[in-house]
Amino acid sequence: MENGEMSNDAGACRVLNKEVLSKGRWVALNEITYTDPSGKERKWESAERTTKISGESDGVVIIPVLKRLLKYDCVVLVKQFRPPVGTVTIEFPAGLIDRGESAQECAVRELKEETGFTGVVKHISPCTTIDPGLSNCTVKMVTMEIDGDLAENYHPRKHLEFIEVVQIPIDTLLDRLNTLLNNGVIVHSIVYTYAIACAQTAKPKIVIP
Numbered sequence: 001m002e003n004g005e006m007s008n009d010a011g012a013c014r015v016l017n018k019e020v021l022s023k024g025r026w027v028a029l030n031e032i033t034y035t036d037p038s039g040k041e042r043k044w045e046s047a048e049r050t051t052k053i054s055g056e057s058d059g060v061v062i063i064p065v066l067k068r069l070l071k072y073d074c075v076v077l078v079k080q081f082r083p084p085v086g087t088v089t090i091e092f093p094a095g096l097i098d099r100g101e102s103a104q105e106c107a108v109r110e111l112k113e114e115t116g117f118t119g120v121v122k123h124i125s126p127c128t129t130i131d132p133g134l135s136n137c138t139v140k141m142v143t144m145e146i147d148g149d150l151a152e153n154y155h156p157r158k159h160l161e162f163i164e165v166v167q168i169p170i171d172t173l174l175d176r177l178n179t180l181l182n183n184g185v186i187v188h189s190i191v192y193t194y195a196i197a198c199a200q201t202a203k204p205k206i207v208i209p
């Protein structure tokens, strides 16, 4: 490309520098200098977790499905007060990966801590971005199955007292989330997206007249 010629190639964008503007115990505010698709130098303010381990996901988000004999499959969600939004949220169980821990180990530990359930990991996604306009935070989405007919899952005892566990049949998830939203709760986008996907792919119920 000739000097001064415009390009719209996002692949040509580069981060040139990252300056830490402020650093707390958990989060840092960075100013990133980068080149836009036309080659022009620009700045971007960005948050970064101080717990970040280079090359690793910051955390896991777990999609736990509770299966019981003769019962509808339920998705297991957690309800808790979140200071940044100043209200109660409905989220998938989630947490930060500890140093030396795998995503699989983290998911099993966090599910137990937050819900009391013992689950089996079925699938782990690659690193996915959570809010790329705001931060470089990444998570692996971990699908887990909980056998609700196992004795250890009859009366699950969670370790975190301020978290409420909510079990919702998957075929009613979108409706139930909308009801919760009307009552002042904020639903995490990942949960809402999952609910839309479930609703849009659900097989129509057969009604026998």
Ligand SMILES: Nc1nc(=O)[nH]c2c1ncn2[C@H]1C[C@H](O)[C@@H](COP(=O)(O)OP(=O)(O)O)O1
Binding pocket: 026, 027, 094, 095, 096, 097
């Ligand atoms: N952004 C944060 N600010 C805090 O003041 N404290 C934070 C932040 N992120 C995490 N934490 C603390 C709170 C917990 O004691 C630990 C672990 O959180 P974890 O359960 O792994 O993750 P969340 O479910 O997303 O809170 O870190």
